[in-house]
Amino acid sequence: MTSPRRLLAKTIPFLILVPVFGSLGNVLLGKGMRGMGGIQQWSLSTLAVYSLRVAANLWVWLGLGSLLAFFVSYLLILSWADYSYVLPVTATGYVLAPVLAHLLLGEIVPGSRWVGAAFIFLGVAVVGRTPPTTTGRD
Amino acid sequence: MRTFLLLAIIVLSGTGGDIAVTHAMKRIGEVKNFAPRALLGVLRRFVQSGWAWLGIGLMALAFFSLLAVLSWADVSFVVPATAANYIVGGLGAKFLLKERLSGARWAGMLLVAAGVALVCAAR
Numbered sequence: 369m370t371s372p373r374r375l376l377a378k379t380i381p382f383l384i385l386v387p388v389f390g391s392l393g394n395v396l397l398g399k400g401m402r403g404m405g406g407i408q409q410w411s412l413s414t415l416a417v418y419s420l421r422v423a424a425n426l427w428v429w430l431g432l433g434s435l436l437a438f439f440v441s442y443l444l445i446l447s448w449a450d451y452s453y454v455l456p457v458t459a460t461g462y463v464l465a466p467v468l469a470h471l472l473l474g475e476i477v478p479g480s481r482w483v484g485a486a487f488i489f490l491g492v493a494v495v496g497r498t499p500p501t502t503t504g505r506d
Numbered sequence: 507m508r509t510f511l512l513l514a515i516i517v518l519s520g521t522g523g524d525i526a527v528t529h530a531m532k533r534i535g536e537v538k539n540f541a542p543r544a545l546l547g548v549l550r551r552f553v554q555s556g557w558a559w560l561g562i563g564l565m566a567l568a569f570f571s572l573l574a575v576l577s578w579a580d581v582s583f584v585v586p587a588t589a590a591n592y593i594v595g596g597l598g599a600k601f602l603l604k605e606r607l608s609g610a611r612w613a614g615m616l617l618v619a620a621g622v623a624l625v626c627a628a629r
Contacts, residue, residue: 370536391585397573398581400561406578422573431618442619443527443552444629448536451528454609455592463622469582477582481593484624488589489619502606503532 372499375448381499382445386438386454387461393434395468400427402473429490449500458494462488512575513587520568521591525598526561532603533557592618 369380403490404421407414422428445454469475535553537544552558575584596615599605 370538394572394576394585395581398576398604401573401576404577407574420510443531444540445538446528446531446532449549449606450599451524451603452596452605452611452615453596455524455599456611456618459589459592461616462585464586466582469580469585473581475580475582479625481582484621487624488618489621491592491614491621492615494617495589495614498608498610502608503604 378446379449382441383454383457383460383496385441386445386458387464389434389438389441391459391461391464391468393431394465395472396431396434397428398431398469399473400425400431412413439490453495453498453500457471457492458487459488459492473490507583510576512571512589513584514593516526516568516575516588517554517594519564519571521589521594521598523561523564523566523568524595524604526557526564526588528599530555530557535605547595552627554563589618589622592622 403425404418406416442458444453457494466475466477466485468479470477530552531554533550533582535598537548539545572588592615596607600607
């Protein structure tokens, strides 16, 4: 099993990569889907046409690429760190998402959402002080 | 109403998917070699795991629900609201993955939950 110091050293870069790729992917997908408009009818033919339009959207593909990078980083860190550690500590993505949505999509973000984001960030800080793994498996 | 129904599906299936995928990765073991060939080996073992496919299926359900809800709701509302998975995820980690959650971890998760409540109240 890897020593605690080495474990933390290899954990930290992934704690940055996971939320950055995840938030960027969500915002890019949001940009792509916003251009599509809402789904008005749920018939198979309408959904098929809608799916083709989504598949032809560059922003959707960029979002998917970013989410793929997120998923691989997420899998790797879960091979050694607790899920209950990774999940809250990568919550910085929830702070990044409103920031990116405001900057890239021009969304108006209410003040109470920023307060909520601050609570999330504080929670991340508390969990980040605990050891990455408690199960002792390698 | 449909927004909150889809948010519930996103949280429950997303967390279930995460737990199944975590179980698959724990069975593979700690990744120590990040060379491309070694990572491909990890990926090969991952796709051979039934837990991985269960997790991917649940994540796909969460993903398509997210895709649908993003077509009419704000990203800055939808994404933070799905943070309810911190509570569900904490319970899953304790009871299904047998992780030892300290008081600090639970405190952090409660802070995140408070953050989610504030974010949702802004709707």
